[in-house]
Amino acid sequence: MAQTAFREEYVDADGFRIRFMEAGQGAPLVHLHGAGGLRVTPAHEFLSRHFRVVAFEMPGFGQSPPNDRTQSMPELASTMARAVDKLGLDAFNLMGTSFGGKTALWLAVQAPQRVQALVLEAPAAIRQQGAESPSGSAEEIARRLYAHPERLASIPPIDPAVRAKTQPLVQRLRGPDRDADLEKWLPELPTPTLVLFGTLDRVIAPAMGRVYKDLIPNCHLVFVYDAAHAISTDRPEAFAEVVVDFLERHEAFVISRAETVIHP
Amino acid sequence: MKVSFFETVRYQAPRPLPSEWPVPSGDYDRDAGARAYQGMIERLQYVEELGFDWVSVSEHHYSPRILTPSPIVSAAFLAAHLKKIKIALLGPIVPQSNPVRVAEEVAMLDTMARGRLVVGLLRGTSNESLTYDLNPAESRERTDEGMELILKAWTEPQPFGWQGRHFRYRTISIWPRPLQQPYPTTYALGTSREAGEFAARHHLGCGVSYGSFESVGKATRYYREQCTQYGWEPSPDQIIYRANMLLADTDEEAQAELRKLPAQAPFSMRPGVREAMMTLDSRNIAGEARAPIVSGALPTTFIGSPDTVVEQIRRCREVVGAGVIDLSLHPPGSTDLEPLMRSLELFGKKVLPRIRDI
Numbered sequence: 161m162a163q164t165a166f167r168e169e170y171v172d173a174d175g176f177r178i179r180f181m182e183a184g185q186g187a188p189l190v191h192l193h194g195a196g197g198l199r200v201t202p203a204h205e206f207l208s209r210h211f212r213v214v215a216f217e218m219p220g221f222g223q224s225p226p227n228d229r230t231q232s233m234p235e236l237a238s239t240m241a242r243a244v245d246k247l248g249l250d251a252f253n254l255m256g257t258s259f260g261g262k263t264a265l266w267l268a269v270q271a272p273q274r275v276q277a278l279v280l281e282a283p284a285a286i287r288q289q290g291a292e293s294p295s296g297s298a299e300e301i302a303r304r305l306y307a308h309p310e311r312l313a314s315i316p317p318i319d320p321a322v323r324a325k326t327q328p329l330v331q332r333l334r335g336p337d338r339d340a341d342l343e344k345w346l347p348e349l350p351t352p353t354l355v356l357f358g359t360l361d362r363v364i365a366p367a368m369g370r371v372y373k374d375l376i377p378n379c380h381l382v383f384v385y386d387a388a389h390a391i392s393t394d395r396p397e398a399f400a401e402v403v404v405d406f407l408e409r410h411e412a413f414v415i416s417r418a419e420t421v422i423h424p
Numbered sequence: 425m426k427v428s429f430f431e432t433v434r435y436q437a438p439r440p441l442p443s444e445w446p447v448p449s450g451d452y453d454r455d456a457g458a459r460a461y462q463g464m465i466e467r468l469q470y471v472e473e474l475g476f477d478w479v480s481v482s483e484h485h486y487s488p489r490i491l492t493p494s495p496i497v498s499a500a501f502l503a504a505h506l507k508k509i510k511i512a513l514l515g516p517i518v519p520q521s522n523p524v525r526v527a528e529e530v531a532m533l534d535t536m537a538r539g540r541l542v543v544g545l546l547r548g549t550s551n552e553s554l555t556y557d558l559n560p561a562e563s564r565e566r567t568d569e570g571m572e573l574i575l576k577a578w579t580e581p582q583p584f585g586w587q588g589r590h591f592r593y594r595t596i597s598i599w600p601r602p603l604q605q606p607y608p609t610t611y612a613l614g615t616s617r618e619a620g621e622f623a624a625r626h627h628l629g630c631g632v633s634y635g636s637f638e639s640v641g642k643a644t645r646y647y648r649e650q651c652t653q654y655g656w657e658p659s660p661d662q663i664i665y666r667a668n669m670l671l672a673d674t675d676e677e678a679q680a681e682l683r684k685l686p687a688q689a690p691f692s693m694r695p696g697v698r699e700a701m702m703t704l705d706s707r708n709i710a711g712e713a714r715a716p717i718v719s720g721a722l723p724t725t726f727i728g729s730p731d732t733v734v735e736q737i738r739r740c741r742e743v744v745g746a747g748v749i750d751l752s753l754h755p756p757g758s759t760d761l762e763p764l765m766r767s768l769e770l771f772g773k774k775v776l777p778r779i780r781d782i
Contacts, residue, residue: 192453359572373582382585382594383576385569398587414585414594 166208166215173243176219176227180243184208187276188252189407190216190244192260192267193238194284195293195330196305196318196388197221203392206400211253211407216243218263220329222322223373233333233342241274248374253407255279259330269345277407280354281399282389286372287337290367292391295328307360307388308395315393341424346375352410353379354403358387358394364382378411390393425737425782426748428478428512429471430666431502432756433491434764435460445551445691446486460491463506463761466770472509474772480666480750483515487691500718503537510540514613514631514666514750517548518574519566520556524596524766526570527577527582531602539603544631545571546606546613546662550716550757551691553573560705566590568618575626578607611664615643617711624650629662633750634722637743640665640710644745660747665740669726670750671733671767671775678728686720686759711776724755730774737779 181200182207189211191204198217219234220227230236238362244252254275256264261283284291294304300319302309304309311331335342353376357366370380383404389396405413438453481498482491492498496514503511513533516526526545534541547567553560569588576586579638583597604609606675611629612619622644623630632640637762644663651658672678693701698718705716726736726749740746753771754764 258452275637318661359576370580370582371582380585381582382587385572385588385591395589398589402585402587416594418592 166204166213166219169414172282173245173246174239175229176225176239176243178219179217179222179224181215183211184210184212186211187248187407188212188214188248190194190240190252190254192216192254192256192263194238194258194260195219195326195334197322199315199318201393202396203400203403206413207403210404214244214247214249214252216240216398218260221326225397227329229334230329231370232240232263233335234270235267236333237263237270241267241271242422244274244279246262251276253277253279255281256283257281257392258284259334261285262335264362265346265390266342268351269342272350275351277410278351278407279403280353280355281391282357282361282364283355283372284334284364284417285339285342286368288368289337291337291364293334294363298323304362306394306406307386307390308393310398311393343375346372347377349376350378351376355379355381356391356399356402357381357385357398358384358391360386360387360388364388380406380411425741425746426477426661427776427779428480428664428748428750429468429476429768430482430493430514430750430752430756431464431468431471431498432482432489432752433460433464433498434467434759434761435488435491435763436759437488441488442731443686443688443692444644445693446554447488449486451666452488452704457491461501465502465521467504467765468506468509468763469482472506472767475776476509476673477748478510478512478750478774479510480514480542480544483517483548483552484691485552487596488721489690496526496533500533500536501540503533503540510542511537512542512544512609512750514542514544515521515546515548516666517552518545519547519563520558520569521570523570523573523591524577524593525636527574528598530574531598531600531609533580535600535603535607537663539608541604541608542611543608544603544611544613545574546619546631547616549702550718551693551765553705554693554697556677560701562590563705564618565614568622569609571612571622575607575610580660583694586596607764611662613664615709615714616661616705617646617708620647620710621650629658629664631664631666631750632746633666634668634717635709636723636724636725637740641743641745642710642712647664648745660741660745664748665744665745665746666750666752667726667740668722668724669733669767669771670724670754670756671726671728671770672763673770675728675732681754682709682727683723684766685721685724688767689717689719690722690757702763717774726751728780733771734778737775738782742782
């Protein structure tokens, strides 16, 4: 695939120097990555054809210095909200992946008037009892995360040293499997929300999707067939299509625009 | 051993019909059709009386050989006319169905039939890809995805969307849900590696058909190995074997019946189509490539006197592992009903009581 020009940029916010990747025009779409850190995937490329995509590297992930300061997920969400502020984005679409799904959900709870629509990719905010993060060798981790590891070729692997550095932060911030402090806010959340689970997710049980539907008033649940936890890597076209449609039309995305005329 | 009677609706054509599939619709005789469906009910009431466990129906199109293009309509009609026998819906052909519709109809019928439903999901015979213009190269993938979606529609309590490879829905939330929970006893039908793996992953049964014991035994062995990989062991009831049976008072009479059967493919397509299908429709037994069944008659694996057939059923259990045999008693297409009724009676009285402990 031709690489869209994702530019590397930095923003200073809340005492952190935060790296982000940006590409595309139009309405802003802020992305918060999963526990593995920020990696630009084909799905980012697809989304950047429709939106101004701003994919942050949250403090403590990737090449940033270890983050011993942030003590909780709401704190991290608040830091990320300030980073978005610094970019001058008053209102924006927000997408969170796995661990970052919980950050995004907290951010939406804290600033519902700013988040126009929320997309949660295999979110880790509500987990089955005893859910464990992938661990072990790179191969073992890949088996847990991907249904189609062969599609990873274009994405650099996660550096084990970086993973080791971020583990304490992830463990500190991920919170309990069911987080009452967060869940109590969800029935009040006005944000149009799309929750996506891969049918082959081996990290978070896809059945957790229904809990979001139970709790969030304007929530839509979509299963992505033949995708595991890393939906946007396993099936980037399918992922981007439904995300774009939802961000453009919110709940009206349930109305089909597929054309079936074969010949006029 | 449990026993199922495969009901094909015996259409007795008033005049000879072309053997090529599709058979011209204009050759259909309405009176013969009406008699065939009426005869089906009378026959199945007898089948029920004899103590068969299931009656099965399938999905086939554009031919009088098996006159049930809509298995769900057949099953609903049977459920209304029969009292206690289980209705085995061994169709629908998933790749050419709307999977959500299948989930709804099965749930509805299971509820109306008070849980007397058994379901088999399958890819379908090669000719059927022509019925609704299905690309045979896509039928495997559509089957796998469709089956997954049907199971999801039966079990997911919240409205959901499906972002598939071949199917896309934004809103699914079926009513009613199946009476049997989480869903009716379900089988993935077929000898393929994909069907076996799917069945094992979802704790479903496996159904094989028409091959020799050894050949379909490879598929059921693969299925059981896959179940072990997924940490469970299927019961004998979770393996169905559908096969032709010719039963007579003596082995000689049965063999004589066999010689009378036409040696042609069940749904015989014209040569150019058949040859093209050979290259486009890839099939396998537990991962080993096999040709699609487009030429040649299906074997008759149960044949002989009651004594002989009891021993064959015993061997079938050992080699195939099947706990349910689904019988094409006097193969479909043979429209002489007299021998069918005779062997049905013979089976009910001389075979059935002797195979219960197999």
